[in-house]
Amino acid sequence: MNLPNSSDSEDNKQPHSITTLSTRVVYRNPWLSLREDEILRSNGRPGIYSVIDKQDCAVIIPIDFDVEGGRVWLVEQFRYTVQERCLELPQGGWEMDDVDPEELARGELKEELGLHAEKMVYLGWTWIAYGFARQKQHVYLATGLSQTEKDPDPEEHDLVVHSMTVREFEERMLDGTIRDVCTLAAWGLYLLWKARQ
Template sequence: MIDLTETSVSSEELFDGVLLHAHRDTVRLPDGRTASREWLDHPGAVAVVPLFANGDTMLIRQFRFPPRRTFVEVPAGKFDHDDEPSEAVGRRELKEETGLSAETLTPLGTFFPCIGYSNEVIHVYLAEDLTQGEQELTDDEFAEPMRLPFEEAVAQAMDGSLADMKTITALTRAHYAIQQRGAKI
């Protein structure tokens, strides 16, 4: 196999924001030449698929400013600290956005949603043995929980009704995990 690794020779920070940090790196290409790469440093995130005992799930409706529209999504949020465990982030975001607490969180892996311009990684969990409480949204967060059959949510992910990639990925991974254990929804 050919070594395709690009090695950073120098890095310039272009923007230091609250969430994102933009960089321009000069990289050494596999053939020895150099090129420029612009990329965003992201703290990472966790997405959670809640699964109720009766086969329902809970998604949220939330306005997203960059595309200027409302999306239906799985509960999710970013890491607040470098050393924060992904399971703790998942539990926090599930509670904040839906009011749900989960006795069981099953890891469903990670994925990189924007490999062409960001190092963001999203950890996915299946949340079960749920207890309903009150939402704990932050002061600048608005989200409307939506309870629906899990199979309906998966169908929406597959037919294009849902447009958020983390939600589509999280739902299909959860669906696969449930099928693997032989459970009927």
């Protein structure tokens, strides 16, 4: 079996299989815009592609290593789209372009948990749901945690703070209590980073 050369995929040397013929914004609000692109596939078939554009965001893994086995801080909030209260790592964006990712991560940590991190380690970034959305999420490990004043925004009025051991956190991911893909992906990046330390 011939596998693609890693440098080929990194440089993205392959020709695009879809060409954008035109684009128009069909909806916009302060949080996102929805555009509709007229496209032409490499097989000659035309089509329409709908894309949600959102600014970069951050997800933070706050771990207190002073507790035996480590303790993770999480938030629980009502997620309207799925009509459920969900448990997840703190995450969010500021609906602004050109925000420093670490500043954003520190801001979300303060807003949602009322925590300050002595150290922030950048673990990388992921695309969120790139089948229909263009949004990048930066992943940070936050350690050396200390309490500060919370500063929730109006959409976070129902946010509840939780902390649990790393073992409990992983059990909740495995048993399906935590289904948030950003939380799962961030934890995967953390485990890969940790294995290489």
